[in-house]
Amino acid sequence: MTRRRKKVRRARKPQKPRKAAPSARRDPLDKFISTGARALDLNIQRAWLPAVRTHLRVTLEHGARVTDFALADDAEPAPVYEA
Numbered sequence: 001m002t003r004r005r006k007k008v009r010r011a012r013k014p015q016k017p018r019k020a021a022p023s024a025r026r027d028p029l030d031k032f033i034s035t036g037a038r039a040l041d042l043n044i045q046r047a048w049l050p051a052v053r054t055h056l057r058v059t060l061e062h063g064a065r066v067t068d069f070a071l072a073d074d075a076e077p078a079p080v081y082e083a
Contacts, residue, residue: 029053
């Protein structure tokens with residue numbers, strides 16, 4: 001009678017996490033935020049960075065809409081009314 005050996009499964013080596021692509025890893029606004037914070041001597045906590053990034057992105061989108069609006073060459077600024 002021959003004995004059959006049981007196949008022993010070897011544990012797989014844990015795979016190293018794949019590095020994300022540089023564009024997926026950091027938002028381009030992150031460097032802008034950190035540089036601006038250093039210039040203004042602001043300390044922004046990491047927990048607040050997503051909110052700061054979102055608000056900055058919205059502000060930049062609004063500014064882009066204003067600058068993209070075409071005006072006629074003879075357009076005059078609105079008069080200033082004071083109460």
